[in-house]
Amino acid sequence: MKIQLKKFGTTLSSRQLGKEAYLAFRPNLKNIDKDEQIEIDFSDVDTFSPSWGDEFLTPIIDEFGERVILTNTQNNPSVKVTLELLTELEGKQFKVIS
């Protein structure tokens, strides 16, 4: 499964909207195969913040762990810094595919 973050907007800011995005998308994750990979694609995202990211990414990674991969994270510094911070503070290990 591929999740294109741009479909949630291009300015991904605030916990409120991150949580809403997760809750709205959550039903799509119910019926995926047990070995299926979940690709979270950051292409065309203008701004990504830790509050939005924590609310959306954290529960998906907590549930699906190693099956989650992040793609197209390198071109946007707000994505890069947010992922660094969530790794430092939350101990999250992101599987980033360049």
Place this chain on the structure above:
Amino acid sequence: MERKLIPIYEAAKMLGVTMTTLRRWDEAGKLKAVRAGEKGHRYYRKKDIDLFIQDLSTISWEWVIDQAAHELDSHYHCANSAIFQSRLEKFNEDLMNIKDVTAIHSLIVAVTGEIGNNSFDHNLGNWPDVVGIFFGYDLKRRNIVLADRGIGILASLQRVRPSLASHQDALRVAFTERITGRAPESRGNGLKFVRKVICEYPLTLDFRTGDARLILREGDRDIDIHTEHDEFFRGCFASITF
């Protein structure tokens, strides 16, 4: 009468303040009026008003420190987080037109979003008077200002750490430790992100709450918090330059 003189009631409307505030500013020399007419009423030169409006820091600072709560001009006022989000998206678009900030434009917007949303998250249901925040930006001066008349960082963090005794301690904790006034919710990364970005990229932040003031610049490693003895206010004020 000199042309382009504006009566005080119109000036108050343009600036989003009361006439009483304008009289006080005149007496204090912050925004001088011109006395005109037979009765010597206060009038304002249009160019003085225009200059004052352009100075985001002045207008927002006067709003947060004023004892009397007054509504802001709708141009700056974000009464709820949905309005703030929509203005943040507009800011994102406007910033894209400045070519030499392309490399860090996403970080500027993210930092602005974290500070503004922090105000809403920590004051929801608890706003002491005016609900919402000031959000303004001046792309020519490369300045963004966010301010609120909320409960401030100390009061917010004391809910989970009652031992915090000063605005200075609270400000330091907010920028360095993973703590949130909304525990047990998992929150508290926003201002750490702001610090990381400001210290690693060509940005400056002037952040004030209570009588505490933090100025952060690119390359800073430590948090240096000052006490502003003469200027106390309750909420938060942030000015970002890029």
